[in-house]
Amino acid sequence: MxxxxxxxxxxxxxxxxxxxxxxxxxxxxxxxxxxxxxxxxxxxxxxxxxxxxxxxxxxxxxxxxxxxxxxxxxxxxxxxxxxxxxxxxxxxxxxxxxxxxxxxxxxxxxxFSEEKCPICGKIILPYAGKTVEEIKEISKRNLGKVMCGECMKNQAKEAKDGK
Ligand SMILES: [Zn+2]
Known part of the structure; x- marks a missing residue:
């Protein structure tokens, strides 16, 4: 066998x-x-x-x-x-x-995370080497609310292009 x-x-x-x-x-x-x-x-x-x-x-x-x-x-x-x-x-x-x-x-x-991004609705995942907690902290600090890494990148880009 x-x-x-x-x-x-x-x-x-x-x-x-x-x-x-x-x-x-x-x-x-x-x-x-x-x-x-x-x-x-x-x-x-x-x-x-x-x-x-x-x-x-x-x-x-x-x-x-x-x-x-x-x-x-x-x-x-x-x-x-x-x-x-x-x-x-x-x-x-x-x-x-x-x-x-x-x-x-x-x-x-x-x-692991269960928290969803309020903008795109996807679960907030580690992004660009940052943990979920770090992503949440950075987005809150820089953009005024918690969001996923992808949305954070898009918003930062929009803000830059708008100027
Ligand atoms: Zn998002």
Whole structure:
């Protein structure tokens, strides 16, 4: 019998990009805990303890540096406590990433938001490297009201062209 799922090839106790789907696929999850967990390491072919993020809705995920930085930026920019992220929703997105010198698929943590832009009606998303909170702050400060990054850019352009 051959294996019929990537889930079994990779450590079956952990979430992998293959479980979520093709590049571009997304899943909304709630962070439950961040702790050390034993997982299979392909490099050393042994069980090793790694920093892991646990979710309410699905299997845990090994927390790499990129995703850890995203969590810190989103949930504890001014403190040093991973527990600040607990209970928060994030988006897990499958992207093409470079790992060990090869291009492969990986899971990237993205900011989750439910707040809609009052101008275009779309959900306010991270934009041009800024978090949703930063976008909201900048648009409020510069244009007098909260809006998405795209609308902010359009309004700034209109204001400039009008002069
Ligand atoms: Zn908008």
């Amino acid at each position: 051959s294996l019929n799922s990537w889930e079994k090839v990779i450590d079956p106790n952990f979430l992998s990009a293959e479980i979520i789907g093709d590049v571009g696929s997304e899943r909304v999850v709630t962070i439950k805990d961040i702790d050390m967990a034993e997982c299979y390491d392909e490099g050393s072919k042994a069980k090793v303890k790694k920093q892991t993020v646990f979710f309410e809705e699905c299997k845990p995920m090994v927390l790499n540096k990129t995703n850890a930085k995203t969590l810190k930026k989103l949930f504890s920019p001014n403190s040093d406590n991973p527990a600040d992220a607990f209970g928060h929703k994030v988006i897990l997105k499958v992207e093409t990433v470079k790992a060990f010198g090869k291009m492969t698929t990986g899971i990237r943590i993205k900011e």
